Amino acid sequence: MAALVPAPAHGDPGTRGRLRIADRVYARIAARAAREALDGAWQGRTARGAPPTVSVNTPSTQGAPVTVRVAVDLPxxxxxxxxxxxxxxxxxxxxxxxxxxxxxxxxxxVEHLVPEAAG
Structure with missing residues (x-):
């Protein structure tokens, strides 16, 4: 007959591990936020700018703040x-x-300024 083995003891949740968020996650959030922030400015215009491009600098220290660089086209x-x-x-x-x-x-x-297309 097999003996019951107790489950291993775990420490406080904060000491069991850490969460690392990939740079691409920050970049996708930032790109979406930039598009949403500019949606109203592009409404009613036929000419539109390119999608924003984002780069993120995450320090190696856990809990340190990130730096985001976003390139946008503006009307x-x-x-x-x-x-x-x-x-x-x-x-x-x-x-x-x-x-x-x-x-x-x-x-x-600001990468480009996009004038309204003549028409």
Missing amino acids: FPADLTALARAVKDRIGADVRALTATRVAEVVVV
Whole structure:
């Protein structure tokens, strides 16, 4: 007859391991946030910019904040400062809300200004 073996003792949940979120997860969240932040600016326009491109710098220290760099196309004419601020704020808020990771900095690079197509 086999003897019952007790389950191994586990420590506090915080000491059993750690969670590492891949850079591509942060990048996808940031790209979606940038698109959503700019949706209203592109409405009613026939010419649209390219999708945002994102790179993320995650430090090796667990719990350290991430830095996000996003390149976007913006409609022209428009309030470029307000659009860039909206992208920055939305990315910071979404990354923090969905991953519980602090965002040290969001760098918004305007790649192209897209004028309304003549027509």
